[in-house]
Amino acid sequence: MLDWRFWFVAPMVLALGIVVLFPSGYLVWMSLTHWLVTDPNVYFDGIGNFRVLFRSAEFSSAIGVTAIYLVASTAAMLAFSLGLALAFRSPRTPGALRSIVIMPLVIPPVVAGFTWRFLMNGEMGFIGAFLLPEIGIRTNMLADPTGAMISIVIADVWSRAPFMFLIFLAALQSIPRDYYEAIRLDGANRLQEFLHVTLPMIRPAIVVALLFRVIDALNTFELIYVMTKGGPGRATQTLSLFGWKTAFQNFDFGLAAALGVVMVVVTTVCASIVYRRFLRAPA
């Protein structure tokens, strides 16, 4: 007979089952199904979709683009937000300054995308048409494959770095001042302070921020869609854009679901690597 305490957890288990397990199971089922709007026959296709997916040049290209975007945006965001947090960690920093820094966080990615698209526009944008040519850069950022990637990374860092900044700021402000006083007594300079006190103390915060960032980067859609639509060509077509195109432009739901399954696996693996490498307590 079931323990009476089971009934207290049963509603949560049920809710989780409905919210998490059912959609996940449905996704897996779709990924094993030949379900193409242009073909009236819907049938179980085993790993057929995965076979098509892994043979697709567009998928390989999307993997490469996603990897570049993930590494570039994460590294830039980490450096930028950590730098800001270090600069603004003093309690004497005016609150208004911090508010300005976190302002982009409340701007929806679609609006951020439009803003940066117009700023970077090579014919009429303030940055693309006026600022960059003034400093000798004549490349049309959004129409050049490398420029487009740099543009979305810049826009992404501007839009999402405040979240990382907040995590780092909270972590930095929780470091006891005694540690710094002790290391200074030992004759440490600023760099040594950072390397031997600050960095180890905020390491858990960095890992948490990286975990969020990896998941966020793999799922970024609106910003890229609005700024470049994945272009020029496929230069900024990440996995999430490729998935959207597969489902809503090519109407291939089975293939899109297979891509979804692959993305879940990739995200889980990436997040696990970050977790195991940096956060798990040593055995």
Add this chain to the structure above:
Amino acid sequence: MIRTPVRAAALLAATLAMAAPAMAQTQVNVVGFGAGFVWADLFGPSGTEKTQKLLDFEKKEGITINMEFADEEVARQKVLLDLVNGTGNYDLVMLGSDGAVQTFSAAGYLEPLDGHLDSAKDYFDASKVYKPFLEANTVDGKLWALPYYSFGAGVVYRKDIFDKYGITEFPKTTEGLETALQTIKDGLAKDGVTDVYPLTMRGAPGEEPTLDLAGFVYAYAGYPAWFEGGADTPAAIKEKKAKPIFTGDFKPGFDTFVRWAKTFGPPGIATHTWVDMMNLYAQGKAVVLMPSAINAFAGIPGSNVPEVKEHSAFAPSPTGPSGKAVQSFWTFSIGVSNFSKDKDAAYKALAFMTSESAMNAFAEQIGWPYTTYPSIMHGPVLTAKWPKTMLDQIEASFTDADPHYFPYIPELTEFMNQVGTAASEAIAGTKTEDQALSDLQGWAEERMDRAGYYK
């Protein structure tokens, strides 16, 4: 004092009595985009009101039209999901003649409209509409949607700049136009003008540029050169086992589109959509906009550049080496969902929403020289605003068009997307034209094979 249960019963009865007339109305749900732009005569400038015109229709026909406006992409996704799941939440669904009509009709998601045409002739009389707009929505001999705003190909250009560089007449051929564009480019460079480009078109990845690019292919090959022998229906492709010919007759038109975009277009053209080409033209930064001239007419009214307003002129789309004109033909159309619970009522609402009266209201409100009815084209609203010669030329762009200038196959949306992206890649220089077309050919052969065309 009346006791509470009695009072509650009385209230319930009164509520039911009040609800009775509303319940007798048939509900027709519509999803679309462009609130305030489309059907402002019915739903007001916000898209959330009901005008007297609409209320009169609802009262007369016993049909309540519930309009749901959304962002374009969101609306498209709502349509797709509603149709795929067969829920029938939406009785009328917005479509485009460049993929959705072909795909959804083949999938069995739409109700053929031929059998309904006589049922609401007071509102929509097919014989009064430009035939090509109906042909554009005809797949496998059946009509699947009715056109709302629609357009044919053409060129809008800056006559003052043409005159300045000694080009007194707009070229009639693509060869002549290329020479003219080069003359303008050289002239602008000589005059030190660096922020005005001879040409604006759209080259963003995705399906959008394909509407225009396919028009170049058609003008150069003389037929929709996507499959061997010009096969443009599933039956023809299957019968002839016609393979894609993206590295064959498709190539000259594709190459020209890419070359023009790279040579005469703005530097950002590989990511430009219709919005960018419209803005560039409106800001006086482009001399020629083609072949979807409607995008210039969308930008001119809001332009702050006097020369754009005063010196813009329309010219018919030039003809290619085949003797056929560069095409760009599209209809924003609406179909009846096959899962609608009351298709007759849905069709009646559709007929009302695409009626001469609705299109006349659209012409009054928007004022572009494009309409689906000849009576409106030559009617007081548009003739008061535009020169007759221009209206006649635009009318010819409808009547002389071949709406089937690309294949009418269920996979069209996918093909449009791949072709447009290949063009974007070639314009951006991430691939050469040959590489882009070779990859496209490989993808298309595999895709058609997978779809079972060559069994």
